[in-house]
Amino acid sequence: MMSIEPGREVAGASAGAALFRPVRAGNAFEETVERLLQAIRLGVVGTGERLPSERELADRLGVSRVTLREAIRALADAGYVESRRGRYGGTFVNDTLPTPPEHVVDGRKVDAATLEDALSLRFVLETGAAELAAARELTRTDREHLTAMLANAADAGLGDYRRKDSRLHLAIAEVTASGTLTTALADARMRVNQLLDEIPLLERNLEHSNAQHEAIVNAILAGDPGAARTAMAEHIEGTSSLLRAFLS
Template sequence: MESSTVANAGDALFRPVRAGNAFEETVERLLQAIRLGVVGAGERLPSERELAERLGVSRVTLREAIRALSDAGYVESRRGRYGGTFVNDVLPDPPAADGRKVDNATLEDALGLRHVLETGAAEMAASRSLSPADRQHLTSTLAEAAAADVGDYRRKDSRLHLAIAEVTASGSLTTAMADARMRVNQLLDMIPLLEPNLEHSNAQHEAIVDAILAGDSEAARRAMTEHVEGTASLLRAFLA
């Protein structure tokens, strides 16, 4: 039996930023972690010292980024023994699309990248001998996505997809998946959440995870392909 998950989304997102735009990239990484559900509602971010070290930025830059996210309504800082920076239970609504259209090349680029990464991740995850911790990670994130209400669905959905990448044990793939997922979520935020589609997505999620847990890489790729193609159809319908 292989060891438990070694590639996690926290490592993927809290990687060193580039020096030229340290503040902006720090805000981006923290926001990614929040909006992808890596740090969930009501949960505490890593300490300032740890975050600054992992992101490769000064404490001053980190505090400025946290202050910006606090002002925007994403986090709150608490003092005291059990203090720190916590993700707010209710996040701001994403910007309205205002009837804007997305450039077709941009849309297809995002969808094509997602297809390659997500189907490959599902196949790769199913081909591994997963540890009990890996299997628990998949089943728990699946259950959280299935139980999520409309307001929190996208974060829980994203967390499940990242969990699939995490159990591949590939840090590079997890990093790429996190970045690609943010691109897709920006597009999804521009279209309505349709409850029948959420029910269908939950059923597809279950099929994907079942195939991974069964070690059936072909079925896992097939189930993920069906899932991402359904999302792509909705995005093309509303945005293309």
């Protein structure tokens, strides 16, 4: 077995340096999952090989040990790695990796271009909707609607999270008072939800999403378009990192 240890030059070490670079603070968990999966799928850390130590990975990725362990646990649950105890323990890439299913959306196989098309459309529509909603003078009914949908998403269990999450995002579009935008965003969400249904629900990601939802809605209610757009962009980028990690 061969692992990438500190200071050891092996095939793929330069790629490892590129992949195990600091992640952005806003979506640390999601990007950590994405980086580790990229390293595994690209063969930077091969099957049967040991990942760098938790301390080294946390330092190189710029995340806490807690965040790193949660990301590793998510990959273990998905069948990519296993943790072993003892003198020669650590986190090892499984000898046999999960075989990705053939993902199909709207009758098309999900390749990189299809995935990026769906993610790009979502980014443009949802950041724009958040910005526009914050720029409007919301009615009392608008505010109550947003607050209610936020609470529903926060209280959702794993079984109905995606539905209530989608309903909150649609509520943001609804309070823009643009029927055309709401329709376009609903169509885009349908595409993205088909992709999301193909990846595991990660509790740590849901907790993070709920905190980001609150930041988005608070910015809209405060009438701050810039903050609403920024908060929505960060939220969407986190989800995009997970989709790229599991579907690319």
